[in-house]
Amino acid sequence: MEENIRFTLNGVNTNLSVDPERTLLWVLRTDLGLTGTKYGCGEGLCGSCTVLIDGEPVRSCQILMKSISDRNILTIEGLGVNGKLHPIQQAFVDHDALQCGYCTPGIILTAYGLLKKTPKPSAAQIIDGMEDNLCRCGAHARIVAAIQSASVVMDGGNNHEK
Numbered sequence: 157m158e159e160n161i162r163f164t165l166n167g168v169n170t171n172l173s174v175d176p177e178r179t180l181l182w183v184l185r186t187d188l189g190l191t192g193t194k195y196g197c198g199e200g201l202c203g204s205c206t207v208l209i210d211g212e213p214v215r216s217c218q219i220l221m222k223s224i225s226d227r228n229i230l231t232i233e234g235l236g237v238n239g240k241l242h243p244i245q246q247a248f249v250d251h252d253a254l255q256c257g258y259c260t261p262g263i264i265l266t267a268y269g270l271l272k273k274t275p276k277p278s279a280a281q282i283i284d285g286m287e288d289n290l291c292r293c294g295a296h297a298r299i300v301a302a303i304q305s306a307s308v309v310m311d312g313g314n315n316h317e318k
Contacts, residue, residue: 193231
């Protein structure tokens with residue numbers, strides 16, 4: 157049976173009638189057409205499906221719709237503003253920190269959450285904070301460099317707030 161679930165999605169108040177037992181991942185991709193959030197392992201282990209819920213990186217493949225009522229969801233599509241890339245997105249472009257790009261949305265959102273908690277992380281803190289996001293292409297050093305670069309541009313998280 158469907159339920160009416162209200163939440164904020166990428167800054168827009170949203171009201172959906174959905175099965176409360178469906179995962180957020182599939183509602184985002186199938187119902188709302190937001191395909192930046194990727195299906196990876198389906199077990200919450202790879203990070204491809206990462207979104208932010210109330211500013212915290214979470215695996216959308218593990219989140220049931222009934223648990224997002226009145227919460228704030230941010231996907232990769234909502235990170236940039238007015239067609240301009242967010243500093244983290246721009247840093248990934250500038251540092252060529254992606255290859256196939258499949259894992260990149262989840263990595264970027266995890267990095268965003270990391271930089272909100274630790275505005276000027278060391279390389280070791282970045283590596284530790286990104287440990288649960290898998291990338292098979294081998295862009296790891298460039299990912300760390302991009303996150304460090306974004307931390308400088310974001311000026312301690314005071315600019316480009318979401």
